[in-house]
Amino acid sequence: MIRxxxxxxxxxxxxxxxxxxxxxxxxxxxxxxxxxxxxxEKIKIHGSGRTDKGVHAIEQSAHFDCKKKIIDxxxxxxxLNYFLNKxxxxxxxxxxxxxxxxxxxxxxxxxxxxxxxNDHSPSMINYNREWNIKKRLDVSLMKKGAKKLIGTxxxxxxxxxxxxxxxxxxxxxxxxxxxxxxxIKIRIKSxxxxxxxxxxxxxxxxxxxxxxxxxxxxxKVFNSKDRKNCAPLAPPNGLYLEKVIY
Numbered sequence: 001m002i003r004x005x006x007x008x009x010x011x012x013x014x015x016x017x018x019x020x021x022x023x024x025x026x027x028x029x030x031x032x033x034x035x036x037x038x039x040x041e042k043i044k045i046h047g048s049g050r051t052d053k054g055v056h057a058i059e060q061s062a063h064f065d066c067k068k069k070i071i072d073x074x075x076x077x078x079x080l081n082y083f084l085n086k087x088x089x090x091x092x093x094x095x096x097x098x099x100x101x102x103x104x105x106x107x108x109x110x111x112x113x114x115x116x117x118n119d120h121s122p123s124m125i126n127y128n129r130e131w132n133i134k135k136r137l138d139v140s141l142m143k144k145g146a147k148k149l150i151g152t153x154x155x156x157x158x159x160x161x162x163x164x165x166x167x168x169x170x171x172x173x174x175x176x177x178x179x180x181x182x183x184i185k186i187r188i189k190s191x192x193x194x195x196x197x198x199x200x201x202x203x204x205x206x207x208x209x210x211x212x213x214x215x216x217x218x219x220k221v222f223n224s225k226d227r228k229n230c231a232p233l234a235p236p237n238g239l240y241l242e243k244v245i246y
Contacts, residue, residue: 001065005095005103006031006045008060011088013128013237018051018060027051027089028062034083038076039066048103048244049110049192052199054236056129058113059092061244063103070094101246109173109189109245112198115238116184116206123182130183131202131238137209139179145208145218146175146186149201156225158200165194168225187242202234 008031016024020032028045035043048061070076073094080091100106115130117123122132152171159168176187186205188198204221207213213221213231221229 001067001099002069003063003065003097003099003101004070005093005097005101006062006064007092007094008057008062009090009092010057010060011129012051012054012056014088015053017053017055018047018049018057027057027060030087030089031062031080031084031091032064034080035064038079039068039070041067046103048107049241050195051239051241052196052236054128055239055241056237057241059243060241061103061107061246063097063101065099070096103244106246107191107244109191110193111187111189111242111245112193113240113242114186114188114198114202114234115240116186116202117182118179118184119182128237131235133206135210137184137206138211139177139184139209141211141215142184142186142205142209143177144215145205146177148215148219148222150175153222154225155194155197157222157227157230158197158204159194159227160196160200161227163195168194170194170197196233199234199236199239200230202238204231206234207231 010027015027018027020026020029032045043064045062045064077091077094117130117132118137120134150172154168155170156168172190174189178185208218
């Protein structure tokens with residue numbers, strides 16, 4: 001068997017998420033079905049991680065094994081994109097890899113990007129691709145709160161109730177918050193994330209930046225390790241899997 005890595009961009013609005021499920025249209029299954037038809041063999045794609053319903057990817061990473069060597073990779077990419085581009089999915093690259101490469105377990109870092117539009121009027125061009133918040137947010141407060149999350153911590157407060165991870169200890173390596181005109185971009189880097197961790201963090205940073213919480217309250221909520229104390233989740237439409245680093 002020969003292993004290949006896929007780099008994939010997609011708009012997640014009309015999908016139930018990356019992961020194949022019994023009901024609903026997933027990105028994984030959509031790519032897999034077309035790949036099987038083109039290569040004329042049974043193919044299973046493994047992603048670097050799951051993105052939830054409505055979440056997008058700038059560069060999702062996945063891998064698959066096939067029996068025969070792909071002679072013309074560029075032709076395969078063009079064939080896949082002929083069908084996938086209509087579904088808001090694009091194959092950016094296909095690379096042959098060693099058989100010990102695994103899109104999920106070989107990953108050293110994952111970078112998620114969350115985009116907030118902080119303006120009275122929503123953007124129609126970026127509709128369903130950012131979170132529109134009308135109330136003016138205090139970005140300096142947001143940055144102060146983000147600093148308290150960097151490092152190795154118990155992120156139980158920011159963990160979904162149905163998260164399947166064995167424990168809630170994660171290490172956030174970096175959080176960047178950039179304000180540019182009407183957008184606030186929050187970029188979070190870690191080796192791995194808990195389910196809904198990024199959206200929980202963004203929702204809580206929003207509460208802080210709206211002065212619904214002060215820094216002491218933000219710290220108290222974080223240290224409580226209790227999901228019930230978390231602010232409401234940021235919506236999925238502003239979230240992007242930006243890059244997976246190996």
